Each structure stands twice: as structure tokens, then as C-alpha cells.
Amino acid sequence: MEVPILKQGDYLIASIQAALTDEDLLKLRDELAERVGKYRSRGVIVDVTVLDVMDSFASRTLTATAHMLRLRGAETVIVGIQPEVAFAMVQLGLTLEGVTTMLDLEEGLAFLNRQIKTKQGAKRAR
Amino acid sequence: MPGEILTEVRILIKSDADVVTARQQARSVATQLGFSGSDLTIIATAISEMARNIVSYTGMGEIILGPTHHGTKQGILMIARDEGPGIPNVAKAMQDGYSTGNSLGLGLPGTKRLMDEFDIVSEMGKGTTVTMKKWKR
Numbered sequence: 001m002e003v004p005i006l007k008q009g010d011y012l013i014a015s016i017q018a019a020l021t022d023e024d025l026l027k028l029r030d031e032l033a034e035r036v037g038k039y040r041s042r043g044v045i046v047d048v049t050v051l052d053v054m055d056s057f058a059s060r061t062l063t064a065t066a067h068m069l070r071l072r073g074a075e076t077v078i079v080g081i082q083p084e085v086a087f088a089m090v091q092l093g094l095t096l097e098g099v100t101t102m103l104d105l106e107e108g109l110a111f112l113n114r115q116i117k118t119k120q121g122a123k124r125a126r
Numbered sequence: 127m128p129g130e131i132l133t134e135v136r137i138l139i140k141s142d143a144d145v146v147t148a149r150q151q152a153r154s155v156a157t158q159l160g161f162s163g164s165d166l167t168i169i170a171t172a173i174s175e176m177a178r179n180i181v182s183y184t185g186m187g188e189i190i191l192g193p194t195h196h197g198t199k200q201g202i203l204m205i206a207r208d209e210g211p212g213i214p215n216v217a218k219a220m221q222d223g224y225s226t227g228n229s230l231g232l233g234l235p236g237t238k239r240l241m242d243e244f245d246i247v248s249e250m251g252k253g254t255t256v257t258m259k260k261w262k263r
Contacts, residue, residue, distance in 0.1 A: 019150065022142035022178075052167060053149050055174040056233060084167035092171065092236035093222065 003028045005035060010042040011112055012074075013105070016050055022057055029065040036074045042119075043112035044069050047105055049080030059094040066099040075115050076100065079108040132158050134192030139180045139208075148177040148189045152204070155191040159202050160262055169202060169260055172240045175233045176206035176256055184210025184253070194259055201242070201261040209253035216248050 001024055006013045012035055014028060032044055046062065048054065054062075066076035078101045081089070089095070102108040135155055137148045152173035153166050161169065173189060180187035187208030194203035213219045222235045234256075238244040243259035 019146050021146050052153070053170045053174050055149075055171055055178060056236070057178055082167075084164035087164050088167045088171040088240065091168070091239045092175070093239075094236075 003031075005031060007035075007039050007041070010040075010116065011109070012036065012039065012041045012044045013047065014044065015047045018050065019052070020058070022061075025058060025061040029061055029068065032065060033068050033072060036069055036072045041074050042116050044074050044076045045105060045108040045112070046076065046078050047080050047108075048078060048085075049082070049104070051080075051085065052082070054081065054085050054089050054094065056092065056094060059089065059096060063096055063099050066096075075112060077102050077108040077111055079104050132193055134190055134203075137177075137189045137191075138186075139177050139189055139206075140186045142178075142181055145174055145177040145181060149174040152189075152191055156202050156260075159193055160200070161202065161260070165260065165263070168240045169204070172237045172258060172260075173204060173206075175237045176204070176258075179233055179256075180206060180208045180210075184208040186210075187253075196261075199261045201259050204258045204260075206256040206258075207253065208255075212250040212252060213246075213248040213254055214250065216246055220246070 001018045001020060003014050003016050003024065012032065014032060035041065036044065062078055069076045076099065078096065078099055081101060100111065102111050132155065135151055137151050138144065139148060149170040153170045156166050156169045177189055187206065190205040192203050194201050220235050241258045242261050245257045246254065248254040
């Protein structure tokens with residue numbers, strides 16, 4: 001099941017619609033890395049609200065994706081991790097180290113808006 | 127017991143798509159056995175990890191799901207079995223951070239934390255069987 005990636009202004013929004021295989025996750029990672037360049041995006045939101053399981057592979061792939069996109073110049077926010085999923089992840093020892101997470105899409109967008117403002121402010125101050 | 131008595135479900139694991147099937151089946155069997163809420167997620171996550179181990183380390187195996195009980199306790203029995211190379215040092219594989227493959231090394235010890243009972247038997251050249259139980263609260 002392919003993940004639709006929407007472009008919204010400076011951001012890309014990947015909204016996961018159904019359970020993903022490992023292959024789907026790797027495809028999402030590669031697609032995002034490419035599109036961030038194509039659309040010169042500053043931020044990426046990956047919405048995982050519908051995921052009922054986040055196992056070690058999914059966690060590792062999403063962490064790698066966020067780090068890759070940062071190297072490409074875009075901030076990534078993972079939004080929508082459900083409470084039971086968060087509980088199981090912690091038990092498994094999966095913490096998405098170094099990745100920004102937010103409650104939902106709205107919070108994710110607000111975070112990116114703040115981040116980009118701060119970055120632009122820093123540029124102007126130089 | 128209301129409704130039909132559930133017998134065991136077997137899922138052949140040979141590709142990453144089967145990992146998704148296995149966790150969906152696990153959720154469905156656990157629901158039929160009367161589990162709910164975060165227990166369903168925990169069971170599906172544990173099965174996902176075990177199915178993933180089979181795909182990453184041995185290529186093929188099976189997951190068996192079914193009911194179990196102990197006295198008045200009711201629960202789900204989950205068996206992950208393969209005929210792969212076996213794990214050379216099971217004690218070490220059960221330590222956090224240890225991994226021979228491309229995983230984070232959280233698979234076995236992490237999954238054990240999710241379960242009420244966890245038993246692993248591995249024989250070199252013959253394969254590995256992980257037996258897990260989760261009791262209803």
C-alpha cells in the first residue's frame with residue numbers, strides 16, 4: 001500500500017492510510033528524500049495515526065528517514081502515535097531517539113511553522 | 127464460553143508481507159479470545175517482531191496462534207517456529223542490544239517484556255521455536 005505524499009506550501013505531508021509492509025516503509029523513505037529536493041520542502045510530517053503496530057523495523061526506518069531528511073535540509077515530525085502503540089513501543093525499548101514527535105497533524109504543522117520562523121530569524125541576524 | 131470455540135490458526139511466514147498478515151491475524155485471534163485495548167496492540171507487536179525474526183534470519187517459518195489456559199486463567203498461546211540455522215547463543219540473544227542480523231537487537235528481550243510467558247528453544251542447524259503466552263486481565 002503506497003503512502004500518498006501531499007505537498008502543502010513548504011511542507012510535505014505523508015499520511016499513512018493502512019498497515020505498511022517493510023517494502024512500503026523503505027519506499028516512503030526514498031520517496032520523501034527525493035521529493036524534499038524536488039519541491040525544496042522545509043518540513044515533512046509523517047502521520048502514523050492509523051498504524052496499530054510500530055515494531056522495531058518501522059521505528060528504525062522512521063528514525064532513519066527523519067535523519068536523512070534533516071541531512072537534506074528538512075525537519076521531520078512524526079504525528080499520531082496512538083497511546084497503546086506508544087505503550088508497546090516503550091516496552092519494546094523503541095523510543096524514536098532524536099526524532100520530533102507531536103500529538104497530531106495540527107501540532108505538527110504548528111511545530112514546523114515555529115521551527116522555520118526561528119531558522120529564518122537566525123539567518124537575518126547573521 | 128460463548129460462540130464457537132476457536133481452534134489454532136497457522137500462518138506461513140516467508141516474506142515481509144506475511145509479517146503484516148501475521149500481526150493482523152494475531153489481533154483478530156486475540157479479539158476472538160476476548161482481549162481488548164492495549165493488549166491487542168501488545169500481542170500484534172510481539173507477533174510482528176517474531177515474524178520479522180523469521181523473515182530476517184531464516185527466510186521461512188510459521189506462526190501458530192490459539193487459546194490456552196492455566197487453572198482459571200485464560201489466554202492466547204503464540205508459537206513462532208522456523209527450521210533455520212538456530213541461534214548460537216540464546217542467553218546472549220536475550221540480552222538487550224545484542225543482534226547478529228540487521229535489527230536493533232531489541233527483538234527477543236523486548237518481546238519477552240511484552241509477554242507474560244516467553245520460552246525459547248534453539249538448536250543449531252535445526253531451528254528455533256519461541257513459545258509465548260499472554261493472559262487475559
